[in-house]
Amino acid sequence: GAVVSQHPSRVICKSGTSVKIECRSLDFQATTMFWYRQFPKQSLMLMATSNEGSKATYEQGVEKDKFLINHASLTLSTLTVTSAHPEDSSFYICSASPDRGETQYFGPGTRLLVL
């Protein structure tokens, strides 16, 4: 089956630093990748959609300058949380799709804690 990995699985950082999260599709080419954020006891909220080689499309209310997304290849997308603050602490989950999103495979998630 399709496998999506995320790295790191858990990260703790100081306020003001930047954190990069990688999302990789291991056995298929991901035309589209999605980034979600999930706060405790809440559901997944879509942050942005990225297509390989083009700019990401951000959801309303998500700051594109704060959450930098790069989808440089068909197997890798990165999310960089710039100048992280404690309120950015959350569970970040990516999903990868071999098409335009009809099928999505979720990564295991990255838990970010900003002190």
Added chain:
Amino acid sequence: GQNIDQPTEMTATEGAIVQINCTYQTSGFNGLFWYQQHAGEAPTFLSYNVLDGLEEKGRFSSFLSRSKGYSYLLLKELQMKDSASYLCAVRALPYSSASKIIFGSGTRLSIRP
């Protein structure tokens, strides 16, 4: 607007049957998903309905009525490991560069012995 409603919490007994309901109002509809999510883990796919009717897959079944904007997930022969959150998600239009999936807030199911 986009709105997906499901109960916040449910409790059921091991070996029993439970039905988790989901209603949705979205600007367009292109399929409904059910996912299972254990605490601290990413969601795992359970089912996908795009046409009206019941889809059965082992102990899990999912039903869809597009005219009513309604779906349910039916879990039979409940096991302790079924304790998890169950997310209802709708793929809504407009269809731009990619299909956007909107998630409900999830139903936290607790199974008691």
